[in-house]
Amino acid sequence: MSKPAELLNRIYAAGLPSVEDLEEVLSWQGRVELGELFVFADKVRKDFCGDGVILRGIIEFSNFCDRECFYCGLNKNNRRLERYRMDKDELSNAIEYLVSCNIKTVVLQSGDGKWLDTLWLKEVIENIKSRFDMAITLSVGERSADDYRVWRQAGADRYLLKIETSDEGLYSSMHPKMDFKQRLACLGVLQNLGYQVGSGNIVGLSGQTLKTIARDIIFFKRGNFDMIGIGPFIPHQDTEFAGQPKGDAQLSLKTIALTRIVTKNTHIPATTALGSLDKDYRLDGLKCGANVLMPNFTPQPYRKLYEIYPQKRCVSEPVGSCRSCMDGIAKDLGRFIDYSKADSFKLTGDRYV
Numbered sequence: 001m002s003k004p005a006e007l008l009n010r011i012y013a014a015g016l017p018s019v020e021d022l023e024e025v026l027s028w029q030g031r032v033e034l035g036e037l038f039v040f041a042d043k044v045r046k047d048f049c050g051d052g053v054i055l056r057g058i059i060e061f062s063n064f065c066d067r068e069c070f071y072c073g074l075n076k077n078n079r080r081l082e083r084y085r086m087d088k089d090e091l092s093n094a095i096e097y098l099v100s101c102n103i104k105t106v107v108l109q110s111g112d113g114k115w116l117d118t119l120w121l122k123e124v125i126e127n128i129k130s131r132f133d134m135a136i137t138l139s140v141g142e143r144s145a146d147d148y149r150v151w152r153q154a155g156a157d158r159y160l161l162k163i164e165t166s167d168e169g170l171y172s173s174m175h176p177k178m179d180f181k182q183r184l185a186c187l188g189v190l191q192n193l194g195y196q197v198g199s200g201n202i203v204g205l206s207g208q209t210l211k212t213i214a215r216d217i218i219f220f221k222r223g224n225f226d227m228i229g230i231g232p233f234i235p236h237q238d239t240e241f242a243g244q245p246k247g248d249a250q251l252s253l254k255t256i257a258l259t260r261i262v263t264k265n266t267h268i269p270a271t272t273a274l275g276s277l278d279k280d281y282r283l284d285g286l287k288c289g290a291n292v293l294m295p296n297f298t299p300q301p302y303r304k305l306y307e308i309y310p311q312k313r314c315v316s317e318p319v320g321s322c323r324s325c326m327d328g329i330a331k332d333l334g335r336f337i338d339y340s341k342a343d344s345f346k347l348t349g350d351r352y353v
């Protein structure tokens with residue numbers, strides 16, 4: 001067996017791989033080694049998740065945010081950004097459109113903060129659940145255990161709360177007034193409430209090293225998350241990190257591949273950030289471990305205002321053109337679009353088939 005193959009097999013077979021082994025793979029640059037990594041990850045994806053490319057329709061219903069993350073264009077200190085909040089009718093229309101495209105999971109995402117009324121969102125969840133047979137994923141940041149409970153009881157199924165980096169020092173350095181331990185506590189509450197929980201990181205953050213990323217992957221494994229979103233950092237002009245270099249596409253793909261090999265049956269999206277670099281790397285992501293796409297159903301004029309980072313993919317396309325784009329991507333890969341709700345494989349059984 002070749003040396004790279006030996007290392008990949010050791011990582012695959014380990015209950016918890018070593019930081020050093022992961023770091024070594026993350027440092028690979030050669031075409032042959034990278035080829036082995038991506039083929040290995042693709043095989044693990046096929047064995048544990050099958051050939052279905054799962055769809056999650058995302059609606060970014062508000063860009064208000066009370067936080068000050070150094071990398072994010074929605075941070076509250078960005079006074080240049082025009083803020084919006086979709087009302088219930090607008091949201092309802094967007095959801096109806098998504099349903100008409102045969103998509104069965106909606107991700108309701110917004111900035112983080114008290115401006116979001118707990119009962120307002122509860123009613124939105126109840127309304128969707130009473131009208132449609134669909135899964136609801138929330139992505140609205142850190143809240144109280146009570147809020148999380150209310151939304152879960154109203155019918156929310158899943159929750160995305162990325163750790164962004166699992167290094168506490170690094171986390172603190174770019175999240176003023178936020179507390180790493182609080183974020184971990186939120187994740188624990190969400191899991192205990194029975195949400196399917198998503199984590200993830202940003203690749204290429206200032207101060208991050210290969211070791212930090214290796215530890216992120218171990219964090220994902222330990223957390224037994226249902227979903228893991230991995231995307232490259234993209235600098236935004238109206239943030240603290242304005243002048244920082246972009247995250248590296250190859251490194252993001254290596255992180256996706258290793259996360260697949262280590263965590264096996266998690267849902268891993270080819271993120272919008274991965275599609276927003278010099279070219280669209282989402283296809284590459286789907287070939288090295290990813291099994292999910294997240295078409296954007298935020299209506300205009302709001303979509304262009306949800307500017308987490310600039311040149312976000314699909315910002316100017318009309319709503320719904322995503323659908324044919326997704327079909328095209330799956331066809332190019334020789335895979336198919338899975339139009340089911342696609343619950344976590346960790347709920348439905350360990351292995352696909």
Ligand code: 5AD
Binds near residue numbers: 071072073231232233
């Ligand atoms: N570049 C890449 N990803 C970013 N996110 C926020 N800001 C950036 C950026 N500048 C990601 C975070 C967040 C998700 C909604 O967007 O991971 O969880």
Ligand code: FES
Binds near residue numbers: 068141
């Ligand atoms: Fe809104 Fe980070 S800037 S949560």
